Amino acid sequence: MSDAAPPACCPPSDDRPDLRPIEGDEADQELAALAKAVGHPARVQILRLLARRASCVCGEIVDELPLAQSTVSQHLKVLKDAGLIRGEIDGPRTCYCIDNRALRRLKALVGGL
Amino acid sequence: MSDAAPPACCPPSDDRPDLRPIEGDEADQELAALAKAVGHPARVQILRLLARRASCVCGEIVDELPLAQSTVSQHLKVLKDAGLIRGEIDGPRTCYCIDNRALRRLKALVGGL
DNA sequence: GAGCTATATCGTTAAAATACGATGAGCGAC
DNA sequence: GTCGCTCATCGTATTTTAACGATATAGCTC
Structure with missing residues (x-):
């Protein structure tokens, strides 16, 4: 159909309130x-990249970082395992x-320090 | 002089605005x-301990954590080297x-994600 | 001074993180 | 089907982290 169908891969951010405690x-x-x-510069960069392009990018991340494809994939896995x-x-x-839910959680936890 | 002079070790928090950019x-x-x-549970605990007792504690931290004195000292060093x-x-x-200046900085940086 | 206390540092070991190239798995195009 | 592209995973080498006990340092108290 369309020539540039948006992947629409990223579901809308979950806006339910997070009731978990912020301490303990x-x-x-x-x-x-x-x-x-x-806690790694490459992963911060990845997060920034993903935040900027609200829609998801894929291997473009590899092009933006001075790292091998496999290394970037590893960093992506770390971020994914963390839920970010x-x-x-x-x-x-x-x-x-x-x-966004996890990111909000991180902000809340850091904010609670 | 006084029998329980407060250590007064922690200088008042620096309230100057932080003009450094939040991205880049x-x-x-x-x-x-x-x-x-x-990014380590023990260090989070240490930060929480220090935040709770606004004044500084010292080796009491060792008592609160299930770690050897030398290990706690290492974690303190990590936090200190990071400026936190x-x-x-x-x-x-x-x-x-x-x-507090560094902590504010951290919050600003995380908030900017 | 000697002795005690509190803390930092050293030396070591074990585990985890970081990076890479190579390989494998999945999908689309032809 | 085969080819090519994209990405994840494997295997590996190197570095860093994390933990401990042992030792050194610095400052009180006597």
Whole structure:
């Protein structure tokens, strides 16, 4: 149909309120895990890239970073395992986007320090 | 003089506005470094401890954590190297406190994601 | 001074992170 | 079907982190 169908891979951000506590043992673990995922320049760059292009990009990330494809893939996996991004297979490529719920959670946890 | 002189080790928080940019290459590096420092449960706990007792505690941190003294000292060093806390020698012990300027910076950087 | 306390640093070990190239799996085009 | 493209995973080497006990340093108290 359309010549440039938007992948529409990234579901709308989840706006349900997050009721989890912002302190305590579990929150500590969570904050540490999220912060650890952000704790690498390449991953910060990836997050910024994904934030800028609201829609998801895929291997374009590789072009933007001075790293090998496999390394970028690893960083994407770290971010995905932490829940900060989500990936959806879109035909031959994969489309990543920020998980706004997790990002909000991170902001809340850091804000609570 | 006084019998319980407050250590007064932690200087008042620096309230000057932070004019550094919140995005860009340097900000990325900075955010990654700060996040990396926060990216361990023990260090999150330490930050929380220091935040709760506005005044600085010292080796009490060791008592609160299930880690050896030398390990705690290492974590304190990581936080200090990242600029998130400051340590001041107070007689025979060392007094740590949160560097509010750095913490504010971290919050700003995370908020900018 | 000697002795005690509190903390930092050293040396070591084990585990995890980072990076890469090579390989494999999935999908579209032909 | 085969080819080509995109991406994930594997295998590996190097570096860094994390933990500990042991040791050194610095400052009180006597």
